[in-house]
Amino acid sequence: MLVFESMAKPLLFAHFISGVIILATLVHLIWRAVDYLRGRAGQRLNVWLHAVVLAIGYAVCFVTGAMVYPTFRVRVRADHFDQAIPWATGLFETKEHWASLGLPAVLGVLLLASVLARTEADDRRRVLPLLLGLAVISLGIVGYNVWAGWYLTTLHGI
């Protein structure tokens, strides 16, 4: 029995649901940040709220993914993907590394969104380019990871 193998399916479900939640949160966060840039000042607090939801959701998604990984590594990747469809391993390896790269990006979104919530208008403008850039990178990472996770599960579940 592998570590966390007995809980792998519920963990995978929580991993998927939290992935979908952070994907939706990122779309809304970017939408509201762009709205704020276009002059709707009230959106700044919504950006902060979405950044908090994003950070919590990303932490849940990351930890549940890390817990499922040993089961996936042995029962799916080693036993099936590496032998029969190695191109699928390439999709998965990219997914796991991009998930790690999302950590500093999401932390940056959270820190910079706190500037929107608590400082003067001039200061808020200074952090918006990096905030939006990190949010777009996070959206790319999460979008790919949700798609790859879903697609790989259709090929072979745990």
Place this chain on the structure above:
Amino acid sequence: MNRADYLLLISAAVALTFSAAYYFQPPAPRYYPVEHAWKMEHEKGVPSMGWYGRTAWGLAAGTAAGALTALGLLAVPRDANGHPRRLPAWLGTSLSLLVLVVLVALAAQIMHHEFHKWGTYQPWQLPGS
């Protein structure tokens, strides 16, 4: 230091240091899930996982850089009028751009490396098709 610049510099320090540690991959233990063991060696033919160690290095380096930057910036004195100092606008913009370029470049490098290594650029054929 002005609050916006303070958080921008910490975010940049974390992202750049995490990326550097992730790219250069300092030696880290690998997890062997079948044996429930951690080893420094990479044994071929046995399922093992280097991702935990690589991510831990990135997190440790990023956290250390963020904490050192935060502490260092607290020591920056206020200007002659008693206001918090501000980062020159060109420097904030350049740093933001650098962070974004580094993250995108590292993501592209990782994807190319893995797709090339595992044949993901080739047509995706399923067994029996």
